[in-house]
Amino acid sequence: MSEFLRSWLVLVVFGGLAVAVVGTFLGLGSLLRPQRATEQKVMNYESGVDPQGDRWSQSNIRYYVFALMFVLFDVEVVFIFPWAARLEAYGMFGLVEMAIFIFILALGLFYAWRKRLLRWI
């Protein structure tokens, strides 16, 4: 076995150990504890509040657009940080590059706005 694969062996052993330990404790627990199910007991745990409605409740589709756009712009920020950290080093080149980048991003937002996606209908 190569050195490369051997170093991964640690991870495999570690992971296996973790699964084994947790499995053992949960398994033992389920064997030892008394099992008298009532409706209250099998009910889903929702922070102590009584659960309402179906488990597969739909959230409003209108959130979807906002969620999507949030994720989009959130991720793009990742590209802006490194540039900001080395602003001077990149100089004019970086500035133009980032301007184009932000322009395209803004264009997307602008398009969404004109398509009336930002309005809560």
Add this chain to the structure above:
Amino acid sequence: MFAQAETVATPEVLWWALVPLLVLAGAAVLLLTVASLVRRLPEWLPAAWTIVAGLAVLVSVVPLWNEVQDDGARSFLAGAVGIDGSTLFVTALLAVAVVATALLSRAYLTREDLPGVELYVLLLLSAAGGVVMASANDLIVLFLGLELLSIAVYVMAALHLRRIQSQEAALKYFVLGAFASAFLLYGIALVYGATGATGLARIAGYLSTTILLEDGMLMAGFGLLLVGLGFKVAAVPFHAWAPDVYQGAPTPVVAWMAAGVKAAGFAALLRVFVLTFGSWSGEWQPAVWGLAILTVLGGSVVAVVQTDVKRMLAYSSIAHAGFLLVGVQAASDRGTAAVLTYLGVYTLLACGSFAVVTVVGGAGDDRHGIDAYRGLGARRPWLAGAFAVLLLGQAGVPFTAGFVAKFGVIAAATEGHSYALAGIAMVSAAVAAFVYLRILVALYMEDRHLEDDDEAGAVEVDPAPWGPRIVITVSVALVLVLGVVPGPLVDLAKDAVPVLVGG
């Protein structure tokens, strides 16, 4: 702690070599800007804009081609992007496919009463992604291009808002495509792990100079890359998405998928496997060999039992992918040239065929059963005649461009002594011919039944708008002309063999 004001060396950029990409991406951004600013765009404008952009790319390729032929291939952007004959050849094919798709889309959107700008913006972006793939000199850039290409196509597949099949197609394509991207990315990671580079030239250099004692990771990387790209080009057994997506997606988009996406996918396959992993061809050729056999046979045999013409063409496009893989498998210059020739021919055949399907599909885009084609030869002789030529071309009948394409890959396979593969490919071509014959039978030989119950059986086909008409006419003419005078295309493809330039 503060950074010194030393400047970072920015990579050299050959702007002239980026013109096709910039035209496509710029046209997309501009079109989106204009569409956002102006409330009511004239309906013809986005289509015309896209066609102009496509033609501009086509024109810009010519001086670049001459430049590359005279001074050789280049690489720039720190060796991440290259320009060579194959880049420009595939770029030109993509431009042709963009123009054809735009011509079809205009007629389609009007007929289906759908809002228009997005399709063209996405088409241009997708084509830009294809160009990036064709010019990628680095696996990461290749992946970027692939994603740009694919994500745009996912959305395009869903653009028929009122057809549930269109939504279904988009979702299937998206989920499976995302899977494929993950495979590809993992493959890139493994190859990087094995060779310590993502640049194609450096990988190639490493592989041809180094003897690996442990090649397990590299092999896994090859495998995963093959799976990822195999998904994109719809090679059996990674083809499951293709029939459903082709059937459901708007027909002009299908033309783009068949012509554009396939061309870009094979450009990537050629660059990565034939070019970069060329020195290890003994290791991956058997895999491609198997893939090619499965794909030609699977595509042809399953196509036989379809009753929906769009599905038939989907399976036949799988079979064509198999033929292209036969060329890839040869792993030689002749094989590469054959694949490029085949791509050129298939671009024409796919655009033309799906143009006919667009016309026959009628309002609602759902008359795709073989019944819709029954007796078309009597009622619409020119349309049926054009479709017949295109189908015979797809069957590879002599004196159509399809034969030249098939001949090229078969020649490449036999040169590489893959006689069994060549034989199986030809036999399955004969099986696939049955599919095209079934459509021909419907077009020409079942018209007598209709005379009895004309009202019940005959589906009236609206006259073709000028957009599809241009696409059909040009593709039929070229299929015939290239069938009789194939020299120019074959020579171009021969000069378009890709070259790796280190960076």
Add this chain to the structure above:
Amino acid sequence: MSVLASASPTFPVLPALILTPLFGALLVVLGPRRRPELLKLTAVLATVATGALSLWVLLAFDAGGEGFQFASRHAWIGELGISWLFGVDGISLFLIVLTGILFPIAILATDPGHDSRAYYAWMLVLEGGVMGVFASLDLVMFFLCFEIVLVPMYFLIGRWGHGNRTYAATKFFLYTMAGSALMLVGIVSLAFLHADATGGALTFDLVAIAEAQSIATETARWLFLAFALAFAVKVPIFPLHTWLPDAHTEAPTAGSVILAGVLLKLGTYGFLRFGLYLFPEATHHFAPVFLVLGVVGIVYGAVVATMQKDLKRLVAYSSVAHLGFIILGTFALNTEGIEGGLLQMVNHGISTGALFLLVGMIYERRRTRQIDELGGLQKSAPLLAGVFMVVMLSSIGLPGLNGFVGEFLVLVGTFNAHRWYAVVAAGGVVLAALYLLWAYQRVFHGPAEGDNADMPDLCLREGLVLAPLLALIVVLGVYPKPVIERMEPAVDALVEHIERHVDGFEEPTSRMGIDISPDGPLDGPADSEEGH
């Protein structure tokens, strides 16, 4: 190559043979859709012009000349070494002439009834393709023409055929296409192997490859099988023949005439040109297989034909038997056998073509081809019956008519090479007499009842169409010398080629002293000595 050098006229007559019908097809396509008579005139003129060209080739052909005449070469795909390369020798000459003669007759004989424009266009394309097959000396060009022939024939059967035409057309197309699929691989492999072996550039030139014989024996056998499959389907040889009865029966009359007269010869011609010439050793090696299949075809075709209820199907199965003779002669690998096979190709084209025309004429009058429903036609149509009788006797191989010469030579050749095959095959001749005479008796003799009683006789047009075929039947039967004379040098060269390239093979010549050379006993033993 010296083989190509002889007699190159200034006028490129062979390309013209191919292009004239294609040009005619273009005219027809552009012609007026609602004027079928004009379209027919165009088609007839184009085919007659082609026929005249083919006759000119026949007259200008140098009977004693060796190698290919009228050769011409134009590059097609230079990169792959493919070129338009044409030439004629004694083997292809008469097939070209046969094609040139049969097409105008087939077009004149019948009208399509509907979609005339497409019909004539396809007929003309078909003629161009067939001429291309017989004239091509480049392997790829040959394959292109061999394959393109399928398309017009497919449409002719499928659009203008009878009842089960779609099935028959599809079967025909798929059988033939699947058969020739491997031939393309064979052609390309052959060219690459030849280029590797000789170190020269890639070429698909038949003569260059055949004369070099650079392929290893074992490989050549495999390649031969790839070619042979394509030809065996096209001929068709016994187990691969099932497309033929369907295609012949369902095709329109003109389609049947061309199919039987010309298209089947593509396969037998292919065996001669691309089997014997390209792969002499492999042909010799596999000859027993084909001899057996040829004999089986003769007997099987005859037996099945005897049992047919449909007159057209009967003629179709008789083709299977006749083609068995051609295969037998070809694989006897001696001059008599090959010449007999060649003659039989021409004769079968003429007499079976004429038989299909006659069956078509009966069908047009009576709307049935069932032998049961016909009867006593001799009384209502004596002329038709007479013509039918002559053609049928020629098909049986009655001495004095053309069928005899070919079959006789085939039997002589086979007898010299493989005695027992000839004995069994001779039985096939008897069976041919049985099924054809019996059919004739049931159709033309006996009392005429119902519609049979007042069936009109041949009209002038039909008579004129049949006249040249009848003339050929008699002339070729009585005086075949000019034909054999022109075949002889090419066939001799072919046999010599086989002898040269097959170790220990010597032409199985007549041990019984039958000399069938043109100066031989066929036209009197007296002048045979004086000639030399």
